[in-house]
Amino acid sequence: MLSESSAAVVTATLPAVQAHGEAITGRFYQRMFDAHPELLDVFNRGNQATGQQKAALAAAVVAYAEHLTGDGRVPWGPILDRIAHKHASLGITATQYTIVGRHLLAAVGEVLGDAVTAEVAAAWDEVYWLLACELIAREARLYTLAGVAEDGAVWRDWRVVARTRETADVVSFTLVPADGAPAPAFTPGQYVSVAVDLDGGRGQQIRQYSLSGRPGAPDWRITVKRVRGAGDAPDGMVSTYLHERVAAGDTLRLSPPFGEVSALGDGGPLLLVSAGIGLTPALSALEHLAATEPEREVVLVHADRTPSAHARREELPRLQERLPNLSVRLWYEDATDGELAGLKAEVAEGLVDPARIPLSPGARVHLCGPVPFMSLVRGGLLRRGVPPERIAYEVFGPGMLRD
Ligand SMILES: Cc1cc2nc3c(=O)[nH]c(=O)nc-3n(C[C@H](O)[C@H](O)[C@H](O)COP(=O)(O)OP(=O)(O)OC[C@H]3O[C@@H](n4cnc5c(N)ncnc54)[C@H](O)[C@@H]3O)c2cc1C
Ligand code: HEM
Numbered sequence: 001m002l003s004e005s006s007a008a009v010v011t012a013t014l015p016a017v018q019a020h021g022e023a024i025t026g027r028f029y030q031r032m033f034d035a036h037p038e039l040l041d042v043f044n045r046g047n048q049a050t051g052q053q054k055a056a057l058a059a060a061v062v063a064y065a066e067h068l069t070g071d072g073r074v075p076w077g078p079i080l081d082r083i084a085h086k087h088a089s090l091g092i093t094a095t096q097y098t099i100v101g102r103h104l105l106a107a108v109g110e111v112l113g114d115a116v117t118a119e120v121a122a123a124w125d126e127v128y129w130l131l132a133c134e135l136i137a138r139e140a141r142l143y144t145l146a147g148v149a150e151d152g153a154v155w156r157d158w159r160v161v162a163r164t165r166e167t168a169d170v171v172s173f174t175l176v177p178a179d180g181a182p183a184p185a186f187t188p189g190q191y192v193s194v195a196v197d198l199d200g201g202r203g204q205q206i207r208q209y210s211l212s213g214r215p216g217a218p219d220w221r222i223t224v225k226r227v228r229g230a231g232d233a234p235d236g237m238v239s240t241y242l243h244e245r246v247a248a249g250d251t252l253r254l255s256p257p258f259g260e261v262s263a264l265g266d267g268g269p270l271l272l273v274s275a276g277i278g279l280t281p282a283l284s285a286l287e288h289l290a291a292t293e294p295e296r297e298v299v300l301v302h303a304d305r306t307p308s309a310h311a312r313r314e315e316l317p318r319l320q321e322r323l324p325n326l327s328v329r330l331w332y333e334d335a336t337d338g339e340l341a342g343l344k345a346e347v348a349e350g351l352v353d354p355a356r357i358p359l360s361p362g363a364r365v366h367l368c369g370p371v372p373f374m375s376l377v378r379g380g381l382l383r384r385g386v387p388p389e390r391i392a393y394e395v396f397g398p399g400m401l402r403d
């Protein structure tokens with residue numbers, strides 16, 4: 001709990017912090033990377049360049065301050081879970097919170113200037129450490145559950161046993177632990193962090209990839225879309241590296257599985273809705289259900305540019321044989337380039353229409369795809385009466401959907 005005196009100060013200064021949130025976090029990152037250049041290897045440089053990470057950090061700090069002062073409109077628990085899982089997958093340590101705290105609070109002082117009296121600084125220091133302690137505690141628990149022996153020591157070598165080209169822009173990697181240990185268990189929807197050393201001494205970068213194979217299999221699978229540059233935006237660093245440099249026989253550094261979003265629902269009807277490379281959690285869920293609950297009622301809705309851009313679609317007929325209550329509905333922007341033998345699916349042309357998504361009473365929903373796609377589908381399902389707590393979703397980047 002925030003002390004009473006600090007609560008009053010935080011309430012009074014929250015509008016200013018909120019208004020300057022991204023300026024503060026922008027300044028924070030500059031200061032922190034100047035003092036600790038080694039952290040450039042931990043943070044995602046793409047998200048730094050696009051500003052997505054500073055927006056997510058500012059939004060989280062403001063939402064937490066609102067939560068503490070009783071003005072919170074957004075449920076706080078899911079935000080905390082999301083951050084803790086992401087941090088754990090990156091091997092963030094308790095000691096690093098001191099560095100972040102020092103530079104974040106100094107950045108508040110720099111941006112807000114004289115408005116930051118000693119009293120204001122002390123109140124925001126209290127907010128920061130309450131939040132930090134909650135995160136550190138959750139992360140410590142996640143490390144213990146994942147069998148991580150030492151705080152933050154998440155990295156383990158995995159050997160690439162197969163590399164499979166799925167489409168022009170998508171490749172899957174099949175991986176086994178390099179030390180011969182069994183692959184750890186995971187829940188469909190969970191992801192791993194992958195750390196790579198970029199060419200030309202550009203340092204390390206870490207990205208998350210959802211596990212796209214069956215939990216319990218002797219190997220893990222990740223399915224990676226190559227992010228191509230457009231206009232001034234460069235090619236994606238890690239996806240390009242994985243596509244161009246990594247082959248069967250190579251070794252990759254992976255974290256244990258983390259992620260708070262399950263793609264399995266609660267045992268009743270399940271609606272899996274994906275677009276583009278967002279199909280990876282759904283594929284893992286379908287593989288798992290085919291092995292464990294083949295009678296489950298499942299609707300798979302997938303949207304893609306064309307049938308040939310739709311990765312791993314040739315696996316769907318076999319999954320339908322194993323899941324008799326699986327129905328498939330596909331939306332392609334351009335559906336002309338080919339049918340798939342053996343697939344029983346309704347195929348429509350154009351963008352997905354949430355009003356036409358089949359909806360069983362009581363269905364649990366899992367969404368994954370670009371943010372505008374998920375916002376559209378979630379909004380449509382909410383309007384059709386699906387309660388928000390029945391709709392789980394995974395953003396393939398920092399932050400969460402906004403209502
Ligand atoms: C939980 C989770 C699960 C995920 N699962 C998957 C998955 O299963 N499969 C998958 O393929 N991906 C997945 N992702 C996405 C993945 O982690 C990466 O974000 C993706 O591969 C792109 O990484 P990159 O290094 O190639 O691109 P980055 O280098 O990070 O670039 C990202 C974007 O930023 C732009 N950018 C970079 N620098 C600049 C600049 N200076 N100016 C303007 N724009 C710039 C790039 O052009 C690009 O569009 C997942 C993400 C999360 C968070
Ligand atoms: C109270 C303190 C902190 C808060 C509120 C916070 C908040 C966040 C948020 C909101 C995200 C985005 C989560 C998402 O993917 O949606 C994030 C990611 C991240 N955080 Fe923190 N964080 C804190 C401390 C730290 C510390 C101590 C470190 C270690 C140096 C750290 C490193 C990272 C990294 C590397 C990412 C991923 C960056 C990216 O993908 O762009 N954070 N954090």
